[in-house]
Amino acid sequence: MKEIAKKVKSDSFILMASSNEMRNDCLQNIINNLNKNREYILSENQKDIENAKAENISSSILSRLLFDEHKMDTVIAGINDLIKMEDPIGKITLKRELDAGLILTRTTTPIGVIGVIFEARPDALVQIASLCIKSGNAAILKGGSEAKLTNRALFESIKEAVLEAGLPENILIQLEARSDVGELLGCSEYVDLLIPRGSNSFVKYIMDNTSIPVMGHADGVCHTYVDEDFDLEKSVRILIDAKTQYPSACNTTETLLVHERSVSKLLPKLNEAFKTAGIKVYADKEVLSYFDNADAANDDSFHTEYLEKTINVKSVKSIDEAINHINTYGSHHTDAILTNMDANADYFMSRVDSANVYKNCSTRFADGFRYGFGAEVGISTGKLHARGPVGLEGLCTYKYKLYGNGDIVADYANGNKEFHFREL
Amino acid sequence: MKEIAKKVKSDSFILMASSNEMRNDCLQNIINNLNKNREYILSENQKDIENAKAENISSSILSRLLFDEHKMDTVIAGINDLIKMEDPIGKITLKRELDAGLILTRTTTPIGVIGVIFEARPDALVQIASLCIKSGNAAILKGGSEAKLTNRALFESIKEAVLEAGLPENILIQLEARSDVGELLGCSEYVDLLIPRGSNSFVKYIMDNTSIPVMGHADGVCHTYVDEDFDLEKSVRILIDAKTQYPSACNTTETLLVHERSVSKLLPKLNEAFKTAGIKVYADKEVLSYFDNADAANDDSFHTEYLEKTINVKSVKSIDEAINHINTYGSHHTDAILTNMDANADYFMSRVDSANVYKNCSTRFADGFRYGFGAEVGISTGKLHARGPVGLEGLCTYKYKLYGNGDIVADYANGNKEFHFREL
Known part of the structure; x- marks a missing residue:
């Protein structure tokens, strides 16, 4: 070899x-x-x-x-x-x-x-x-x-x-x-x-x-966070796409984080959509009761890349808790915020330490072809x-490349000459 | 910790x-x-x-x-x-x-x-x-x-x-x-x-x-190659600078390669300059006799970063032999060609696989301050x-960062929508 x-x-x-x-x-x-x-x-x-x-x-x-x-x-x-x-x-x-x-x-x-x-x-x-x-x-x-x-x-x-x-x-x-x-x-x-x-x-x-x-990238534990003010219909559609469009892809969402004020608006409708799509849920105890097909999540769940129609759901008290969870449990691959608040999107996208950070779209977009690169050899985290x-x-x-004409460093070290740095 | x-x-x-x-x-x-x-x-x-x-x-x-x-x-x-x-x-x-x-x-x-x-x-x-x-x-x-x-x-x-x-x-x-x-x-x-x-x-x-x-960078085995047509006075000046201006620096020249047709023109004058500067030479057998303070070089010599006033000298039959030597023995740090032939400089600079490739100047220029970067944390090979x-x-x-408005990948996978990629 x-x-x-x-x-x-x-x-x-x-x-x-x-x-x-x-x-x-x-x-x-x-x-x-x-x-x-x-x-x-x-x-x-x-x-x-x-x-x-x-x-x-x-x-x-x-x-x-x-x-x-x-x-x-x-x-x-x-x-x-x-x-x-x-x-x-x-x-x-x-x-x-x-x-x-x-x-x-x-x-x-x-x-x-x-x-x-x-x-x-x-x-x-x-x-x-x-x-x-x-x-x-x-x-x-x-x-x-x-x-x-x-x-x-x-x-x-x-x-x-x-x-x-x-x-x-x-x-x-x-x-x-x-x-x-x-x-x-x-x-x-x-x-x-x-x-x-x-x-x-x-x-x-x-x-x-x-x-x-x-x-x-070794793994793709990607997140979607639903903020306190969000569009219900678009968000459900995005979440179904992010989990089911190609479940075994690395950019599939593995964990949904929901602001506690959005739980009662989002989860009943999401439960129906998840049932239709055949998605199994691991949920924290605050939201477990919203789902028909769910078990309790544990700490391991949030580290897991399922690569199938299984998702974690967890409620968070604030956008900061969501960011902290993503930076701790995520694999720095692709994470999205669904929100109507531009300032919150900026806040999230500047603080989440991932290669791809998204506002109001599916994590599945992370791909060289979709970015217009023609093709990709892979995704780097x-x-x-x-x-x-x-x-x-x-x-x-x-x-x-440096093009000179007899130039030596001694001339600059002893003060005979000085650099002037001019962009060409 | x-x-x-x-x-x-x-x-x-x-x-x-x-x-x-x-x-x-x-x-x-x-x-x-x-x-x-x-x-x-x-x-x-x-x-x-x-x-x-x-x-x-x-x-x-x-x-x-x-x-x-x-x-x-x-x-x-x-x-x-x-x-x-x-x-x-x-x-x-x-x-x-x-x-x-x-x-x-x-x-x-x-x-x-x-x-x-x-x-x-x-x-x-x-x-x-x-x-x-x-x-x-x-x-x-x-x-x-x-x-x-x-x-x-x-x-x-x-x-x-x-x-x-x-x-x-x-x-x-x-x-x-x-x-x-x-x-x-x-x-x-x-x-x-x-x-x-x-x-x-x-x-x-x-x-x-x-x-x-x-x-x-683990080491800095840098080279200067003197081509078949070169300026004698400038080249001697550059070689003294490249070896002695700060011998313990990583961008100091450790090996001089000389085109065989340039040996008799360069080395007598270089021997005098090396003696004045107190430089010890390890030379291959073709050029050993030109130097007063020299021993025979072996294969190990060409891998050595001396960090002191010691230099290898070797004659080569062609620019390709020089390039091949540098790509084999060098540490991909900084390598220079001294030549009057622009085409040879381009040839050398495109084929030598180093971070810094120079024409007609001292390898000692490889430095963040001298490049106008303000400062450097180090040099990467x-x-x-x-x-x-x-x-x-x-x-x-x-x-x-991807900014959407409810966008999902399924729309593009099933042909409902198409990417159009427009630079903004």
Whole structure:
């Protein structure tokens, strides 16, 4: 594995210096190859699906595993969007004259080599590979084993596109063995960033077992807080969306906090809506009696990411109690306030310490596509580097370039010269 | 320690939501208190200096430890510069309409709680505390024990300033016991970022023993490459500056790479200059004979950060060999090319994978003050988040705020509505 990673690192320097045209050509080749190999790829996916069914894989995994005409068209549309996007590399984000003839610039660059370990979702392979190519990053990819045949077929199309574009062959590597992941974690010399996607315990395992920087989120305990003055109809609609639109997503609301003055207005109607939607409730003792399908919540409940149609409900005495609860129990992912009071929204959004803070909408909006980033490699709940949905920008770093003409520091240290700092 | 860190975290949320005026008031109070307590602080520093002398501390540490009228005036001038700088918090870096009435913004925010472990340099305490306050970050500070009395006196002035400004008392904490550092590493629940400064082995120890993100650099193996066409006089001057202007700094050049066609032009004159400056050379066998004060270099030499007047010299057959050497042996800190060929400079600067890449100037320029950042908390050789000298910007993260009016994701998933993404 170290030998492989070393080759990827070496080729990454060539990719790093490649032009946007070359990288876009490669993306166009991927589209062409996917279309050319469409039937083969879909038939390989059918085999993966049959194998998964034979092993009694859950229906939610099956729906992620499926790669049909519709998903093929969607990933191709996504690559087309990426081609149209401006080059994220080589952007000058600072240009400053330090002194006459001594010019400092800060320029965006690729990060280098990125290791992405993702779930059994073939569309994720294409999306991640395309984002890495557009941003000039080499990538070592390991997808879920249930998608093995589909991923292999997709990767052939992608790899061929890389070579056709004249890019070096080791800028994209696919790993297939689970044991490779463990070895990848030890390649800190060659891998600049790891992006693990998957279950909480898996992401946590990665974070605890590597010295390579990790970007991602271990869990998504998201909250919606209903304030003392709120719109009943909109709030019920938002809460149903936030819990049921895709219960296994990380941006689903797991805990509803209700201002005590809003309890009697909101909960009777919400109980009906929850019953219709088949939502199970864990409630604190102040509000337990409002729900037909409810048990008592305990402290553990508020730490739980259910990933199904189950929600905690708790009443709070004040907006400050709500904020404090979110900052204590939440995972700093996405939290919303439903309110008619603008000042309260501002107060909440400045004090809740999360990547995404929302006013009067569903927590489910936290997603790179919905933010207009084209696609995302994942959502980060870390505060360093990229936070929230991570698209092209999050796959770039920058370097400082200083252009001089014989300049030395001694001249400034001994007072012969002085910096004057002028923005250009 | 966990109890202390928890209190700091809790108070950090109040600081996070404070106004620029309040934070500037606090900085002004620090200036006032430093002036008020000037004599006391300087006399405490005298005691530290005497204790250090009694323990035979090296002169380079003594010069860092000294806090006299001049250093006091310098830190006060630095705080004045910070007050004048615009608020780094609350800047809107993206504003986008996702659909009618659904507005996304990305706003800069403080990171939260930052742990800074730094060397025995009292001016660093004031600089770091001021940067954290200006950027709305709470900080847990641990300075070198040799500066204990000075740091205690400085911290009293700073803490008083915090309280006078009406900011919560736990936003700044000073640790004094070495054992506290070990415990701090375990406070990942409350500390968002660690910035260690000091020896390579110390920074490496911190990086290997915490799950808290670490920003900094373990070592500074910087290079200067002399290309095939270069200005002799300027290059010798730059090389002397890059090696001797402050040999123990991280941005000092440790290895000189010379294009083989430039060897006979550069090295005779350089040998004279190196002799005058008292520089010891480790040279590869191709160039060893050019130097009077030289030994043969081995592979280890090229990994070594000497921190003294010692330099490696190696000839290379091409610019690519130079780039490859730097990317392999360097620490991705600061590397320079000395050349008369602009195309070669561009080639070098785009392919060398370092935070700072320079043309025709000394590597010693890599520094937050010289870049016009006002001050720095350190230099990062990591590629994530801040890279290079880290000032106010590097102490900030951002959050996404989404303002809706009852918006739900189901409307977009089922095709009732479509995103239109319009920049505002």
